[in-house]
Structures are given as structure tokens and as C-alpha cells.
Amino acid sequence: MLKIYNTLTRKTEEFQTLEPGKVKMYVCGVTVYNDAHVGHAMSAIVFDIIRRYLEYRGYDVKHVMNYTDVDDKIINRANQLGEDPLKLSQRYIEDYSRDLANLNVIPATSNPQVSKTMPLIIKFIEGLIQKGHAYAAANGDVYFRVTSDDDYGRLSGRKLEDMQAGARIEVGEQKEHPMDFALWKAAKPGEIFWESPWGRGRPGWHIECSAMNLAELGEQIDIHGGGNDLIFPHHENEIAQTESYTGREFSRYWIHNGMLQLGGEKMSKSLGNIISIKEFLSQHSSDVMRMLVLNGTYRAPLMFNDETLAAAERNVERLKSALKPASSSASGLNADSLSALSAAIESAGTNFTEAMDNDFNTAGAVAALFELSKFINTARDNGATADQLKSAQDTFKQLAGVLGLKLEEKKGSSEDEAQVEALIAERTEARKQKNWKRSDEIRDQLKAMGVTIEDSKDGTTWKWS
RNA sequence: GGCGUCGUGGCCAAGUGGUAAGGCAAGGGUCUGCAAAACCCUCAUUCACGGGUUCAAAUCCCGUCGACGCCUCCA
Numbered sequence: 001m002l003k004i005y006n007t008l009t010r011k012t013e014e015f016q017t018l019e020p021g022k023v024k025m026y027v028c029g030v031t032v033y034n035d036a037h038v039g040h041a042m043s044a045i046v047f048d049i050i051r052r053y054l055e056y057r058g059y060d061v062k063h064v065m066n067y068t069d070v071d072d073k074i075i076n077r078a079n080q081l082g083e084d085p086l087k088l089s090q091r092y093i094e095d096y097s098r099d100l101a102n103l104n105v106i107p108a109t110s111n112p113q114v115s116k117t118m119p120l121i122i123k124f125i126e127g128l129i130q131k132g133h134a135y136a137a138a139n140g141d142v143y144f145r146v147t148s149d150d151d152y153g154r155l156s157g158r159k160l161e162d163m164q165a166g167a168r169i170e171v172g173e174q175k176e177h178p179m180d181f182a183l184w185k186a187a188k189p190g191e192i193f194w195e196s197p198w199g200r201g202r203p204g205w206h207i208e209c210s211a212m213n214l215a216e217l218g219e220q221i222d223i224h225g226g227g228n229d230l231i232f233p234h235h236e237n238e239i240a241q242t243e244s245y246t247g248r249e250f251s252r253y254w255i256h257n258g259m260l261q262l263g264g265e266k267m268s269k270s271l272g273n274i275i276s277i278k279e280f281l282s283q284h285s286s287d288v289m290r291m292l293v294l295n296g297t298y299r300a301p302l303m304f305n306d307e308t309l310a311a312a313e314r315n316v317e318r319l320k321s322a323l324k325p326a327s328s329s330a331s332g333l334n335a336d337s338l339s340a341l342s343a344a345i346e347s348a349g350t351n352f353t354e355a356m357d358n359d360f361n362t363a364g365a366v367a368a369l370f371e372l373s374k375f376i377n378t379a380r381d382n383g384a385t386a387d388q389l390k391s392a393q394d395t396f397k398q399l400a401g402v403l404g405l406k407l408e409e410k411k412g413s414s415e416d417e418a419q420v421e422a423l424i425a426e427r428t429e430a431r432k433q434k435n436w437k438r439s440d441e442i443r444d445q446l447k448a449m450g451v452t453i454e455d456s457k458d459g460t461t462w463k464w465s
Numbered sequence: 466g467g468c469g470u471c472g473u474g475g476c477c478a479a480g481u482g483g484u485a486a487g488g489c490a491a492g493g494g495u496c497u498g499c500a501a502a503a504c505c506c507u508c509a510u511u512c513a514c515g516g517g518u519u520c521a522a523a524u525c526c527c528g529u530c531g532a533c534g535c536c537u538c539c540a
Contacts, residue, residue: 010469030540043540073538153468156535162467163536205538227540231469234539258470259534268539295477295488299470301533307476311489318488321503351486355479363479367487377503381496436498443500454502461502 002057004223005299005359007231007254008155012359017222018252023054023061024217026251028209028226028234029111031068032092033077035276036099038289038304039260039267043227045290046257046298048105048404050225053356056402064216065108066209067093069115070202075191085192086115099277103286104404112212114203118194121203121211124245125183125196133244137174140186140199144206146179149240155254156232181237183207206237213242213250224251228258228299229266258300267304275304284309287316287405294362294403315366320407322373322396326386328458333384341388344375345395352399365403372396410464412450420451424460431455 002015017023027047030040047063054061069089078085097107114121125142128134133148146152146160153159163179173182182204187193193200203211213221219242226235235254242250259266262273280289291312296302333341348368355364376392400407412420427442446453452465 007469028540031538036540040540046540071538157468158536159468225540228470228534229539230535232535233537257540259540261533264533266534266539270537270539292477297478300478301471303477305476307489311477314489317502324502358479361479363477363487367479370487374504378505381504431498434498440499452501455497455500456502 002357003359004253004255006252007228007256008251010157013253015253017059018220021058021060023059023223024064024221025051025054025061025223025225026064026066026209026213026217026221027108027224028230029065029067030096031071031073032089032096033071033074034092034269035278036096037267037269037274037276038280039227040096041099041103041277041280041289042260042293042302043257044100044105045103045293045404047225047255048103049293049298049362049402050223050255050360051106052402052404053360061109062217063106063108064110064112064213066212067096067111067113068205068208069093069113070192070208071114071205089113089115099281102281103277103289104406106404110216112216114208114212117208117212117215118203120215121207122194122196124207124211124214124241125203127245128183128241131244133241134183135176136184136198139174140184140201141174141182142184142198143175143180144183144237144241144244145176146181146240147177149244151243152179152240153236155236155239158232158236181206181233183241206234207241209234210238210241210245213238214246219246219248219250221251223253223255225255225257228256231256257298258296258302260302260304262304266301284313285316285406285410287407288312290404291315291366294366294405297363298360316405316407319369319373319400319405320409322369322376323393323407324377324380326380326384326389327456330380330385331383333379333382333388337379337382337384338388341375341379341384341392344372345392348372348399349395352402356402362403365399369396369399369403372399412464416449420446420449420462424453424462428460 003012004015005012030036051061051063069086074085074089078088081088100107125134128144129136129142134142134144136142153163160179184196184198184201184203187200187202193202224235239250261267265271265273267273292304292308293302295312295315348371351368352365355361355368372392373396376389376396379389379392423442423446427439430438430442443453446462450464451462453460453462
């Protein structure tokens with residue numbers, strides 16, 4: 001039985017879907033005006049793993065991830081570059097979806113955009129005004145009336161009275177209550193705008209997600225996800241808007257990932273302590289980024305530093321070792337060893353599922369993989385044939401795949417490979433003649449080319465490192 | 466100041482009432498011409514601190530200290 005920690009109730013609850021066998025999941029995507037960083041990668045990977053696991057458990061998952069392509073920061077950046085804001089955001093949407101593909105994140109079922117949801121957003125706001133949950137100010141802004149929502153603050157555990165102290169009203173805002181938030185912002189001169197019943201303007205941040213959610217998944221969804229920095233005000237406001245509009249419970253489960261930490265602080269665009277996804281992937285494989293996430297708890301802060309990175313790197317190599325082929329001189333395992341291996345396959349599957357069922361405990365799931373890899377490697381060392389290893393390696397690959405790990409060896413160009421093969425042939429000849437000096441020279445030369453070699457009874461194998 | 470999450474070996478981290486998973490690092494060993502990889506062994510009588518509940522607590526309760534996130538845009 002799958003259990004999920006629900007931010008809304010602050011409890012780990014049994015997962016029950018609105019419709020049997022189907023999951024409707026909405027995850028907040030990014031605001032597209034800049035290169036995405038590894039913190040965004042963490043969030044994307046967390047929900048990718050959740051999706052993969054739900055599918056592994058047999059659910060049909062509708063996964064929606066939006067793009068915020070209308071926003072102050074986009075407008076500012078576009079002005080700086082002298083570019084059309086929608087063109088700029090489109091460029092970054094394509095860029096980010098490439099990043100995600102490079103991270104082996106399965107594309108969402110759909111990726112709605114604010115700029116393409118405008119009629120529904122306006123209709124949504126009109127509905128809120130009609131029901132008394134929103135009001136238009138004289139300057140053309142429209143605000144949500146927080147006092148019209150008895151439950152306001154229930155996701156973040158805040159009370160309206162407590163929030164007022166810190167609240168502030170920007171110059172020019174005409175709110176009834178300091179915590180009222182903008183649904184529609186009147187356009188300033190020179191800004192991109194859409195026509196609306198309240199004049200030219202653009203939507204506020206929170207209403208976008210409520211509207212795209214409604215458009216893509218309907219009034220009620222199973223899972224709403226995002227980074228825990230979005231709990232307040234973004235998700236709080238989404239709940240207020242949607243539930244005020246539909247009169248029904250919005251999302252059954254709220255899942256939030258923790259923040260990736262660099263140097264003891266959250267990695268963020270505003271702090272500037274950023275490592276972009278592209279930068280990361282130019283140095284490491286996508287599996288390493290994923291392993292970093294898998295080693296931790298998705299809800300907790302993720303430590304990103306040289307040590308955790310090195311550990312992730314080693315972990316990936318270790319898992320890959322389980323997929324190495326049987327020795328060509330393998331003589332076969334005896335019956336006892338074979339049954340030990342099949343017992344290991346079974347318990348790996350059980351332990352994996354048990355861990356993942358417990359609020360996506362990926363660290364435990366990875367531990368199950370490590371245990372299976374140890375059995376596979378021992379079996380290989382003891383002379384298991386390819387046939388005898390097959391079902392263990394198949395299970396291993398399948399479970400690793402549920403976590404989104406590729407465990408592929410790096411590839412080089414075919415010319416380079418030919419050169420490597422030639423050098424290895426020369427080295428093998430040198431070793432036959434016990435010319436260790438030449439042999440080691442070649443090994444160093446290969447290392448400089450980025451090739452790691454391993455000698456065994458069956459000959460020399462190599463890989464790009 | 467308010468709200469929330471959390472504090473487990475050098476590091477990352479699981480476990481949330483029955484006596485500390487897993488990985489990295491480190492040390493020793495098998496294998497190897499030497500390596501590398503793999504495998505084996507060692508590595509927390511103890512879970513921030515102080516009280517309490519219980520036959521039994523890292524796990525529950527109270528208090529203290531500390532960290533991080535949010536309260537403004539943020540995955």
C-alpha cells in the first residue's frame with residue numbers, strides 16, 4: 001500500500017485516487033527567462049521518479065507541468081534584450097525541455113502555457129468576482145478577497161491575523177485587505193497586455209496555475225506538486241482561488257520537494273549561487289544528478305557539495321558494475337548458489353517496493369539495488385554464466401529504470417574507439433612479453449584520453465570515464 | 466517576531482515504541498606483473514542537549530539549543 005506525506009494534513013496517508021487506477025498530477029514548472037539550474041533539476045527529477053513509480057504500480061498517470069511564460073521577470077529581461085517577451089519565453093521553454101530530456105525526465109503529458117490559457121483565466125476571474133471572492137480596483141487591478149475564504153492559510157498553517165504584520169502594500173495598490181493578492185494586473189505603458197473586462201493587463205502569478213489546472217485536469221486532482229518554497233503564497237492562493245471558484249476540494253495530496261542546498265543555502269536565481277543544468281551535465285552524467293537526489297529524501301534539503309557529488313559518482317559506477325557481462329570462461333554456478341541468487345532477486349523486488357511505498361523512500365530503494373548488485377557481482381565472480389545472470393540483471397535494470405537511472409556506458413566516436421582498440425592490442429602484446437614498462441605507458445596514455453581499462457583472465461576491457 | 470520542516474558515525478542517509486539499513490570516505494585482506502574493478506573483514510552500547518511517560522524510546526510528551534525553508538519573486 002502506497003503512502004504519501006501530504007503537506008496539507010502534515011501526515012503520511014494511504015494513497016487513494018479519485019478514480020480507480022488513474023492519477024491526475026499537476027506540478028508547478030518554471031518561469032522561463034533564464035537557464036534552469038540544478039535545483040530545478042532536483043524538483044523535476046523528484047516528480048519524474050514519483051510518476052515512474054506510480055506507473056510501475058499500475059496507475060495511468062496524467063502529468064501536467066506548466067510553463068509560466070508571462071511574468072514581470074520575463075518582461076524585464078525581454079526589455080533588457082530588446083526582444084519580444086513571448087519569443088524570449090518560447091526560447092527558454094524549448095531550452096528547458098531539452099534540459100529535462102538530457103536529465104532523462106519523461107516529458108509531462110501536457111505542458112500548458114499562460115499565454116495560451118488567457119480566455120479561461122479571464123473567465124475564472126470573472127467567476128470569482130461574481131461570487132464575491134474578488135473585486136476590481138479603480139486602477140484596473142483585480143484582487144482576490146482573502147477574507148471571503150474561511151480556510152485561507154490552511155496549507156501553510158498561517159492565520160490571517162498573523163500574516164498582516166509582515167504584509168505590505170506596494171505603491172499604487174488598492175487593496176481592501178493587505179493580504180489580498182492580484183488576479184489581474186493593469187498593464188503599465190509599454191508592457192505586453194491582453195484585453196479584459198477590466199482593461200488591458202495580464203494575469204497574476206497564482207491564477208495562472210489554477211486556470212491551467214482546471215483546463216487540463218478538471219476541478220479536482222489527486223496530486224499537486226512543487227518545491228516547498230511555493231507553499232506560501234503560491235499554493236495557498238491556488239487553493240483559495242480554485243476552491244472558491246468550484247466549491248469543491250481542489251487537490252487531495254500536496255507533495256513538496258525540499259530545496260537543493262549549495263554552501264548551506266538554497267540555490268536560487270535571486271541568491272545567485274547557481275549551477276546550471278547544462279553546466280552540470282557538461283561535467284557529469286544525468287545518472288549522477290539523479291543519484292544525488294535518490295540518495296536523499298525528496299522532502300528534505302539536498303546537500304550539494306564535492307563530497308555528496310563524488311559519492312553519487314561512485315554510486316553510479318557501482319550500480320553499473322552489476323550489469324557487466326559474465327566471464328567468457330564461466331563454468332556455471334551450482335544449485336545452491338543459483339537458489340541464493342534467485343532469493344536475492346525476490347528480496348530486492350520486495351525491499352524496493354516496500355521502500356518506495358513508504359513515501360517514495362528512494363534511499364531505501366537504492367539500498368535494495370546495492371544489495372542485488374552485490375549478489376550479481378559475487379555470482380559472476382563465482383563463474384555464473386550469462387544465462388544464469390540474466391534474470392537478476394533484468395530485474396536490476398527494471399528497478400533502476402523505475403528510478404530513471406540509465407546506467408549506460410559513455411560513448412565516444414568510432415575513430416577514437418578504433419584508436420583505443422589498437423592501443424589495447426599493442427598493450428596486450430607487450431604484456432604477453434612481460435614488457436610492463438610499455439604496458440603501463442599505454443595505460444597512462446589511454447587514461448589521458450579518458451579511457452579506463454581493466455585486466456582480467458578473459459582479457460582487457462575498457463570504457464570511457 | 467510568526468509559520469513549517471528537521472537535528473542519527475568523518476560525510477550523505479534509512480529506521481518513527483522492541484534494542485542502529487545502505488552508500489561514500491578510511492584501514493586491513495583476496496585477486497592482479499602492478500593497477501583498476503569486484504568481493505571479504507573492520508569502522509555508532511549509540512541517535513543535539515535536559516527532563517518525563519513506558520517492562521521497553523533514536524522513535525511518544527515537555528523544555529532548551531541549533532540548522533534550513535517560507536512570511537517579497539523563487540523548483
